[in-house]
Amino acid sequence: MEDLERENAQLRARVDQQQALIAILEHRNQDLEARLARFSGNSSKPPSSDPPGAPPPAPPKRGPPWSTRALPPAPLKSERRVPSSRAVNAYRFFVRIFGR
Secondary structure (H helix, E strand, C coil), X not given: CHHHXXXXXXXXXXXXXXXXXXXXXXXXXXXXXXXXXXXXCCCCCCHHHCCCCCCCCCCCCCCCCHHHHHCCCCCCHHHCCCCCHHHHHHHHHHHHHHCC
């Protein structure tokens, strides 16, 4: 009976050690999987270091060209204002002097 209790205690200690080792290995596995998931799109690594199955790098984000970015949006037809007679006269004068 005493031998069985001693063997039982040894087996319980071994199980505790193995459970601790499993926890350590699971943590290491998660770390390694996270490192494997890195590629040039989500890290500072160059594209040449990407594995063959990695998605292609995203194109750089660019805004609209300067000519369209500098202009305000055109008003809707219903929001357009009728030019004043002074503006019409200035336009006619400009066309007479400089032509179209």
